Amino acid sequence: MSVKRTGNDLGGRAAIVGIGATEFSKDSGRSEMSLACEAVAAAIADAGLQPSDVDGMVTYSTDNNPDVEIARHVGIGSLRHFSRVHYGGGAACGTIVMAAMAVATGVADAVVCYRAFNERSGRRFGAGVQDLPMAATAERAQFSWTTPSGQLTPASWVAMVARRYMHLYGATSEDFGRVAVAGRKHAATNPKAWFYEQPITLEDHQNSRWIVDPLHLMDCCQESDGGQALVVTSIERARDLPNKPAVIVAGAQGAGAEQWTMTSFYRDDIAQLPEMKVVADELWKSSGLTPADIQTAILYDHFTPYVLMQLEEFGFCARGEAKDFIRGGGLELGGRLPANTHGGQLGEAYIHGMNGIAEGVRQVRGTSVNQVGNVENVLVTAGTGVPTSGLILGVDR
Amino acid sequence: MSSETTAVEESPAEKAAFLAQLHEFVGLEIGEPTPGPDEVNAPMIRHLVETVDDRNPIYTDPALAARSVHGGIVAPPTMLQAWVMVGIDGPKREGDGPYERMNALLFSKGFTSVVGTNSDQTYHRYLRPGDRLTMRTVIDSISDEKTTGLGTGHFVTTRQDYYDATDELVGSMMFRIFRFRPKARAAAPKPKPPRPRPATTHDTQWWFDALKEGRVCAQRCGSCNTLRFPTGPMCPSCHSLDWIAVDMPHSGTVHSYIVTHYPQVPSFDYPLPVLLVDLDPDPKGRPDDRAVRLVVNTVDNSMVGVEVGARVRIVIEKCDDDLSLPFAVVEGANSKGAGQ
Numbered sequence: 212m213s214v215k216r217t218g219n220d221l222g223g224r225a226a227i228v229g230i231g232a233t234e235f236s237k238d239s240g241r242s243e244m245s246l247a248c249e250a251v252a253a254a255i256a257d258a259g260l261q262p263s264d265v266d267g268m269v270t271y272s273t274d275n276n277p278d279v280e281i282a283r284h285v286g287i288g289s290l291r292h293f294s295r296v297h298y299g300g301g302a303a304c305g306t307i308v309m310a311a312m313a314v315a316t317g318v319a320d321a322v323v324c325y326r327a328f329n330e331r332s333g334r335r336f337g338a339g340v341q342d343l344p345m346a347a348t349a350e351r352a353q354f355s356w357t358t359p360s361g362q363l364t365p366a367s368w369v370a371m372v373a374r375r376y377m378h379l380y381g382a383t384s385e386d387f388g389r390v391a392v393a394g395r396k397h398a399a400t401n402p403k404a405w406f407y408e409q410p411i412t413l414e415d416h417q418n419s420r421w422i423v424d425p426l427h428l429m430d431c432c433q434e435s436d437g438g439q440a441l442v443v444t445s446i447e448r449a450r451d452l453p454n455k456p457a458v459i460v461a462g463a464q465g466a467g468a469e470q471w472t473m474t475s476f477y478r479d480d481i482a483q484l485p486e487m488k489v490v491a492d493e494l495w496k497s498s499g500l501t502p503a504d505i506q507t508a509i510l511y512d513h514f515t516p517y518v519l520m521q522l523e524e525f526g527f528c529a530r531g532e533a534k535d536f537i538r539g540g541g542l543e544l545g546g547r548l549p550a551n552t553h554g555g556q557l558g559e560a561y562i563h564g565m566n567g568i569a570e571g572v573r574q575v576r577g578t579s580v581n582q583v584g585n586v587e588n589v590l591v592t593a594g595t596g597v598p599t600s601g602l603i604l605g606v607d608r
Numbered sequence: 609m610s611s612e613t614t615a616v617e618e619s620p621a622e623k624a625a626f627l628a629q630l631h632e633f634v635g636l637e638i639g640e641p642t643p644g645p646d647e648v649n650a651p652m653i654r655h656l657v658e659t660v661d662d663r664n665p666i667y668t669d670p671a672l673a674a675r676s677v678h679g680g681i682v683a684p685p686t687m688l689q690a691w692v693m694v695g696i697d698g699p700k701r702e703g704d705g706p707y708e709r710m711n712a713l714l715f716s717k718g719f720t721s722v723v724g725t726n727s728d729q730t731y732h733r734y735l736r737p738g739d740r741l742t743m744r745t746v747i748d749s750i751s752d753e754k755t756t757g758l759g760t761g762h763f764v765t766t767r768q769d770y771y772d773a774t775d776e777l778v779g780s781m782m783f784r785i786f787r788f789r790p791k792a793r794a795a796a797p798k799p800k801p802p803r804p805r806p807a808t809t810h811d812t813q814w815w816f817d818a819l820k821e822g823r824v825c826a827q828r829c830g831s832c833n834t835l836r837f838p839t840g841p842m843c844p845s846c847h848s849l850d851w852i853a854v855d856m857p858h859s860g861t862v863h864s865y866i867v868t869h870y871p872q873v874p875s876f877d878y879p880l881p882v883l884l885v886d887l888d889p890d891p892k893g894r895p896d897d898r899a900v901r902l903v904v905n906t907v908d909n910s911m912v913g914v915e916v917g918a919r920v921r922i923v924i925e926k927c928d929d930d931l932s933l934p935f936a937v938v939e940g941a942n943s944k945g946a947g948q
Contacts, residue, residue: 341873347809355806355816356838357903359933361876363804367868371884375864378916424867424879476884477838477901481864 218497219463225311226449226456227604229258229442230569235405235560238332239436247276247327248284250438255285258442259453260321265442267292267319269309271302271326271563281325292319296464298472299336300513300594301486303564304602308462310443320444326565327438335434339364350472357474366431366514368473369596370423373516376482377425380531382519384425386538388416390515391429391557393542398554401580405433406558430515432556439565441572450607457575460588460605461498465489466598473596484517487524487592490601495526498603500588502527505603507574507583508548508590509567512555517595518542525590544581552581564593571604623753629713630750630762636706638745638766644692648739652690653683682734688770688779691735692743706747710764711787718789719761728782735778741770748782761788802928803875811841818853819932822924824887825853826900835890835897856900858922860887862936863901865914881906883936885920904936913938 231253233239233246255262265287268278272295282290292313296302303326310322330336340354341363362368376382395411398404411429419428449456467485469478478485495501502525510518519533527548528536542550553559553570560566571591573579586606593600618626646652650668657667665672666682673681683691714720735741751763765784772778806816815838818825827836829843830850842849868880883906886899906914907923920936927933 338871341804341871347807349809349811351807352809352812355808355812357882358804359806359927359931360882360903360905361803361868361873361880362866362882362903363873364868364871367866367882370866370868371864371882374866374916375884378864421867421869421879423869476903479898481884 218461218493218495220497221308221311221315221459222461222497222603223458224315224446225443226446226458226607227307227441227568227572228444228449228452228454228456229254229256229260229440230572231255231257231440232403232562232566232569233327233438235403235435235437235562235566236331237405237434237436239329240332243328243333243438244276244280244284246329246436246438247274247281247325247440250327250440251281251287251323251325252285254323254325254440254442257454258321258444260442260444262286263288265321265323266290267310267313267322269294269296269306269313269322269324271295271299271306272297273299273302274326274328276325276327287323290319292322296600298594298597298599300511300564301597301599303511303568303593303600304462304591305464305593305600306565307441307443307459307568307602308464308600311459311462314443314445320448322443323440324443324565325438325440326563327440328563329436330561330563331434331436333436337364337366337431337434339367353471353474356476364423365473365596366423366426369514369516370426371476372481372596373514374425376516376520379482380534382516382531382534384427384430385413385417386519386534387425387430387515388413388427389537390512390518390542391416393537393540393546394512394551394555394557396543397552397581398558401554401559404554404559405435406554426514426516429557432513433561435556435560435562437560437562437566439562439569441565441568446607455576456607457572457589457604458607460500460603461494462600462602463490463493463497464598464600465493470598472598475596482520483530484520484524484595486597486599487521487595487601490592490599491525494590494601494603500603504588505548505590506586506588507552508550509553509555509571509592510550510590511564511567511592511595511599512551512557513561513594515557518550521592521595522548544583549581549583552579552583567591568602568604571602575604575606626717627750627752630710633706633710633747634750636747638707638747639705642692642694642743642745644741644743645695646691648683648691648735648737648741650681650737653681653687653737656684656687656690678734678736680736682736685731685734685779686729687735688729688731689768689781691739691741692770707766710747710750714762714764714787719787721759721761721788721790723758723786723788725763725784725786727784729779730781731779732776733778735772739778740773741778744769744771754786756786756788758786759788759791761786798874801875803931803933804873805931812839814853815839816931819924819934820926823853824856824858824902824922824924824934826856826887826890827851828854828890828893833894835893835900837900854890854893856890857888858924860885860902860920860922860936862914862916862918862920862938863899864916867911877909879909879911881909881911881914883914883920885922885936887922902934904934907935907937910938913940
């Protein structure tokens with residue numbers, strides 16, 4: 212068997228046809244299951260489908276809402292496909308990849324991908340692994356190299372990479388801050404965003420308190436309660452549905468060599484995201500597109516430094532030059548690559564990347580509150596620092 | 609903790625009004641004049657000077673004292689207060705005289721604790737056996753609000769004037785106390801919980817065990833000699849499951865570092881530096897050995913000299929009975945308690 216080197220055949224076979232979300236808050240006051248059901252039902256309705264049309268469900272391995280229970284509450288009947296994707300926020304675009312594979316192969320006709328949690332009022336991911344039992348499993352044991360030294364949280368893991376990146380390329384905290392300023396600028400005009408009408412300046416960013424030096428508070432995304440769901444079906448069926456399809460032009464997952472979950476500290480060069488390079492290579496190869504073909508991007512922004520590094524992995528700029536790429540409002544509406552036009556997870560809400568995919572769909576539909584002109588292709592990425600995933604969503608042609 | 613009184617922050621005007629109320633007590637006499645139960649007498653003088661080992665013969669030797677400037681036995685001046693002490697079963701002061709009312713006012717503001725601060729006596733003449741004293745007490749002064757190590761309150765000074773049978777003032781004593789609101793005692797610090805345990809498996813436990821023996825180890829393939837770290841069951845190069853532990857040098861270079869401020873976990877002190885350190889190569893190793901990279905804290909959380917590229921030495925410290933960890937000390941930086 213020969214190894215395929217030209218990218219996968221997933222592109223163009225499926226589309227996202229429905230999106231639905233709950234309110235995004237800091238304290239939903241209700242169950243995660245309630246959030247999940249509302250988001251799933253809303254996405255199915257948005258797609259112009261009935262619950263009984265859905266025969267597949269995909270979520271994160273970290274989601275607390277079993278697919279079959281949602282199916283019971285929402286009135287979805289039998290399921291032919293159900294799968295879960297691992298590695299936290301790295302799963303986001305991966306759920307769409309699973310769904311697209313299922314509909315492309317006829318394993319399912321219509322798949323709902325969902326994520327819902329009380330991540331702010333319930334267990335906060337920002338707390339890291341400090342309050343989790345340290346069971347003698349390989350998955351927990353991987354944290355044993357950092358936890359006894361008090362490096363317990365996502366911010367602390369990212370900060371270690373960020374410092375090295377700053378050292379190698381001369382990026383500064385202000386360069387990271389420009390990502391936050393762009394996100395908050397976009398959130399300021401998005402009524403659904405938690406930080407609606409609350410833009411920040413670079414000075415605000417610099418004055419925000421340290422979380423883990425070199426990361427300020429405003430380098431860290433929010434913690435949020437909420438749910439987001441998306442419906443994937445075949446391109447043929449999509450053309451019969453009311454919304455303009457967001458075609459899955461390309462989709463990929465990626466884990467890099469010497470991959471760890473958040474603590475890939477043992478690579479020769481830690482100031483890179485090789486897992487995202489795997490995704491990038493696959494998306495470009497399988498779509499035949501290049502960075503010049505992307506009008507807007509949703510770059511996973513749980514921590515600002517990784518937005519810069521993603522730009523480099525995708526080839527929007529050379530290694531170490533993202534700081535120059537984003538200067539002068541490069542990521543802002545009207546800039547060279549408007550990114551996270553919903554406000555990102557820094558500005559809209561932290562729904563583990565799923566709300567970003569929905570914004571990608573809106574950009575393709577032309578319905579974003581911060582609509583970019585003449586959108587043909589949108590790049591969407593998932594969680595960084597972990598095994599991850601990505602999508603190119605495009606208009607049907 | 610029940611004796612604690614919550615301090616309510618008052619405005620300067622409220623404080624001034626309170627002080628004016630207090631000052632109304634200044635100059636008032638406390639209680640009735642107190643007569644001494646006994647006249648000044650030789651036996652009590654003798655008891656006292658024997659107790660304090662004062663051998664001055666003017667207190668006890670009538671013949672010698674008679675030839676002195678005193679012309680006879682005198683009482684040690686410091687016994688002034690003793691002559692009017694009412695004794696263990698003597699009457700207690702009660703009622704609602706000025707002193708009680710002053711205290712009630714102080715108590716109303718939470719100044720419920722008291723400590724004696726100092727006492728000064730003034731003598732106008734020596735007392736002789738046969739003198740019979742009467743004491744009168746007045747409130748001499750009340751200070752502004754003061755804060756001391758004990759808490760916040762007012763110094764209250766009383767003056768006791770001692771008169772002989774002819775109403776001649778023979779001596780006085782100033783007695784100062786501090787009436788204060790006790791400082792809220794900080795809750796007893798909880799003992800710091802131990803550091804998070806490393807979750808270990810059969811493939812990693814040995815490495816933490818080696819730290820307890822003072823060893824920082826890496827793993828070398830027993831078949832192809834490839835060095836690897838962190839530890840794992842299999843050689844990625846040749847798939848051998850055989851391996852040996854090799855002792856790594858206790859020195860290296862900072863590859864990256866962070867300073868953790870938040871969230872704060874009770875096991876640690878903050879700000880908490882965490883360093884990623886490339887250990888120096890195994891001197892007996894191969895030229896193509898990869899760097900062994902450790903996540904470590906610094907001794908005493910020192911940030912002195914911490915930067916990417918800084919040279920460090922590694923010391924192993926026992927964190928508790930079950931956990932020893934490597935810590936970094938930046939070379940050339942003076943860090944107290946660096947050990948080794």
